[in-house]
Amino acid sequence: MSTIPGMGLVRGMGLTLTRFFQPKATIKWPEQQADVAPRFRGRLQLLYDENGSLKCETCFQCAQACPVECIDMGGMDTRGRFHVHWGAAETYGERREESALRRSGRPVADEAFTRFEALDTTAVDEILAAHDDDPRELLAILEEVQAVYSYLPVAALKHIARTTGAWYATVYGTATSYHHFRFEPPAVATATPAGQGQKVAEAGYLAALDSALRFDGKAAR
Amino acid sequence: MSFVVTPPAWPKVLTGRADTIAANPFDLDAAVRTGAFGALKKAAGMGASSTIDLIAAAGLRGRGGAGFPAADKWRMAAGVDADQRYLVANGYGADPGSHTDASLLAADPWAVLEGMAIAALAIGATEAILAVRADDASLVAKLEGAVLAAEEAGYLGDDAAGSGRRVTVTVRALQGTYMLGEETVLIKALEGRRAQPDQRPPYPAQRGLFDRPTVVNNVQTLAAVPWIVANGADAFAAIGATACPGTVLVQLRGPAGGGVAEIPTGTALRTLVDLAGGAGSHGLKALLVGGPTGGILPAEALDTPYEPAALRAAGAHMGSGSVVIADGRACVVDLARLLTRFSADQACGKSIPCRIGLRRLSEIGDRIATGKPRANDAVTLGDLAHDIAASALCDHERTATFALSATLRYFRAELDDHLLRSTCPAGVCTPIAVGSASSRGASR
Numbered sequence: 001m002s003t004i005p006g007m008g009l010v011r012g013m014g015l016t017l018t019r020f021f022q023p024k025a026t027i028k029w030p031e032q033q034a035d036v037a038p039r040f041r042g043r044l045q046l047l048y049d050e051n052g053s054l055k056c057e058t059c060f061q062c063a064q065a066c067p068v069e070c071i072d073m074g075g076m077d078t079r080g081r082f083h084v085h086w087g088a089a090e091t092y093g094e095r096r097e098e099s100a101l102r103r104s105g106r107p108v109a110d111e112a113f114t115r116f117e118a119l120d121t122t123a124v125d126e127i128l129a130a131h132d133d134d135p136r137e138l139l140a141i142l143e144e145v146q147a148v149y150s151y152l153p154v155a156a157l158k159h160i161a162r163t164t165g166a167w168y169a170t171v172y173g174t175a176t177s178y179h180h181f182r183f184e185p186p187a188v189a190t191a192t193p194a195g196q197g198q199k200v201a202e203a204g205y206l207a208a209l210d211s212a213l214r215f216d217g218k219a220a221r
Numbered sequence: 222m223s224f225v226v227t228p229p230a231w232p233k234v235l236t237g238r239a240d241t242i243a244a245n246p247f248d249l250d251a252a253v254r255t256g257a258f259g260a261l262k263k264a265a266g267m268g269a270s271s272t273i274d275l276i277a278a279a280g281l282r283g284r285g286g287a288g289f290p291a292a293d294k295w296r297m298a299a300g301v302d303a304d305q306r307y308l309v310a311n312g313y314g315a316d317p318g319s320h321t322d323a324s325l326l327a328a329d330p331w332a333v334l335e336g337m338a339i340a341a342l343a344i345g346a347t348e349a350i351l352a353v354r355a356d357d358a359s360l361v362a363k364l365e366g367a368v369l370a371a372e373e374a375g376y377l378g379d380d381a382a383g384s385g386r387r388v389t390v391t392v393r394a395l396q397g398t399y400m401l402g403e404e405t406v407l408i409k410a411l412e413g414r415r416a417q418p419d420q421r422p423p424y425p426a427q428r429g430l431f432d433r434p435t436v437v438n439n440v441q442t443l444a445a446v447p448w449i450v451a452n453g454a455d456a457f458a459a460i461g462a463t464a465c466p467g468t469v470l471v472q473l474r475g476p477a478g479g480g481v482a483e484i485p486t487g488t489a490l491r492t493l494v495d496l497a498g499g500a501g502s503h504g505l506k507a508l509l510v511g512g513p514t515g516g517i518l519p520a521e522a523l524d525t526p527y528e529p530a531a532l533r534a535a536g537a538h539m540g541s542g543s544v545v546i547a548d549g550r551a552c553v554v555d556l557a558r559l560l561t562r563f564s565a566d567q568a569c570g571k572s573i574p575c576r577i578g579l580r581r582l583s584e585i586g587d588r589i590a591t592g593k594p595r596a597n598d599a600v601t602l603g604d605l606a607h608d609i610a611a612s613a614l615c616d617h618e619r620t621a622t623f624a625l626s627a628t629l630r631y632f633r634a635e636l637d638d639h640l641l642r643s644t645c646p647a648g649v650c651t652p653i654a655v656g657s658a659s660s661r662g663a664s665r
């Protein structure tokens with residue numbers, strides 16, 4: 001309690017002034033740890049590059065790391081896949097324009113955001129029960145769910161997240177990092193069939209190498 | 222699955238039993254008659270620390286690519302205070318063009334299982350996991366059968382080979398990406414998490430699967446362990462290169478054929494070319510050593526011994542154990558960009574060198590090969606490869622630069638033909654920018 005009225009304000013401004021003239025400090029994280037107040041909340045801001053494009057690559061890592069699931073995003077990830085958001089469509093500052101990936105000249109499809117379809121999750125429930133709702137069995141759960149629906153519907157992923165207690169970002173992030181999962185419904189004929197993602201990539205690589213070496217498939221594998 | 226025939230004088234550490242049990246490699250009794258699980262009983266009597274000392278004396282190094290001393294890893298894991306430790310046998314075989322590990326598992330699963338049990342006892346792990354590819358469902362089923370048989374016979378299970386200690390083995394069939402072979406990614410996959418590597422340290426041996434100390438060893442590394450226990454450290458240390466003794470499986474490919482061969486480490490690359498049936502009438506142009514992230518070595522490097530340190534110095538690595546002959550018809554620039562593109566596509570996207578660096582690198586390769594290079598592409602290529610290697614999070618990015626770096630280092634003339642004269646001496650790369658065709662191109 002200050003006895004002189006306004007003293008608190010002066011002290012506060014004093015601190016501001018001191019900080020103002022202090023040199024900027026670069027902390028060599030992680031060797032040095034910054035002294036962060038427990039209730040400090042940094043500001044979340046996406047940066048733009050010199051071309052005015054968002055620098056975010058939609059890699060989904062921040063969304064996975066965020067302990068309160070407050071980060072989500074739409075747009076193409078680095079694997080050329082469309083991230084489905086779980087919030088209301090209006091809440092997204094959509095990154096619809098070029099990412100570095102697109103600037104690189106690779107053709108990247110741009111599917112519009114569609115709200116996910118509701119799903120009869122009885123089959124998902126059975127699979128989850130067989131795995132004791134254990135998020136450590138996530139890969140097996142996802143594989144079995146894909147076997148039922150022949151792709152991974154968003155509604156199923158959400159259901160898995162809710163039941164296992166794993167964050168949706170984790171479930172979705174895990175699924176997208178394995179090439180044998182597929183997120184497009186069977187109606188999307190151009191998509192790689194379920195379970196074949198890596199096999200197609202590997203066969204393509206081996207065939208390209210074979211023809212570059214002029215082995216014509218003759219040499220033993 | 223039979224192996225490439227090698228000179229009879231070459232020692233057989235990994236495939237010694239394969240011929241004898243070839244009729245049915247998954248018959249436990251037949252394997253036991255040839256000595257399987259004898260070493261496990263011996264190791265159970267020897268105790269954990271003497272087993273680790275023995276492996277250290279033998280100088281066994283990892284066969285998964287990095288060549289890390291096995292005993293150091295085991296000691297690290299055994300030294301950490303924990304309620305549970307894990308042993309993971311890495312039989313994923315990430316390179317689709319190399320079947321070394323799968324061949325070993327199909328020809329003699331018992332050597333791997335016995336090695337796993339010995340390693341598990343040595344580090345104090347009660348749970349061991351054999352991670353394999355899900356592609357070959359029949360192999361997975363046979364391996365599961367083998368584990369059951371070994372459990373029934375008392376070599377694994379609650380009282381593994383009379384040691385009084387529990388060692389259970391689980392076969393886990395995985396599919397995903399190339400990165401799944403990397404040890405921290407493999408651990409993530411076993412935990413059901415996103416397939417991206419972790420920063421080291423802490424090493425998996427300190428904090429791995431479910432945050433417990435975990436030893437990840439390649440299946441070949443583990444298959445050598447029973448042999449060392451049975452024949453002694455000195456006998457093993459006497460085989461092959463002094464710095465990395467023993468034998469290793471290589472996947473040979475060339476115009477004349479190929480296959481999987483067991484060779485002593487330190488064998489000259491020239492000998493491997495001969496084993497693969499030679500380079501044929503077009504002559505040897507280059508040797509692709511190490512799989513998709515491997516290096517491309519010129520004919521002058523044929524005297525390099527197949528051994529981690531020497532290969533690294535030459536700009537390649539053991540990697541997936543693949544050794545491919547490119548003959549005179551191939552274009553090294555084309556090969557390098559193919560390898561780099563696959564490596565970039567398979568990279569996990571976690572770190573910037575991985576996500577953006579490798580993509581830019583493969584784009585430079587594509588530009589050069591398609592006759593649309595930018596003026597400073599050769600310099601950018603060198604700088605970028607250096608920066609990626611220096612800032613990489615995992616070994617994948619570091620080694621993915623090898624292929625294009627090799628063209629800079631060994632095949633500069635051929636690269637310059639593409640860059641400066643828009644010609645491909647081997648006549649592989651197209652389209653060549655017609656307008657800028659040089660005197661050399663025009664005089665053809």
Ligand SMILES: Cc1cc2nc3c(=O)[nH]c(=O)nc-3n(C[C@H](O)[C@H](O)[C@H](O)COP(=O)(O)O)c2cc1C
Nearest residue numbers: 283284285311314315402403404438439442616617
């Ligand atoms: C991209 C990448 C892929 C790898 N793939 C494999 C693999 O398929 N099999 C394997 O045993 N090791 C693989 N490794 C090496 C492992 O990370 C690890 O070093 C090895 O399994 C350890 O066993 P070792 O000490 O017996 O060599 C890979 C490494 C990287 C960076």
Ligand code: SF4
Nearest residue numbers: 056057058059060062
């Ligand atoms: S998604 Fe990736 S690139 Fe985008 S803000 Fe998050 S961490 Fe950064």
Ligand code: FES
Nearest residue numbers: 569570571575615
């Ligand atoms: S961090 Fe992605 S491949 Fe190494």
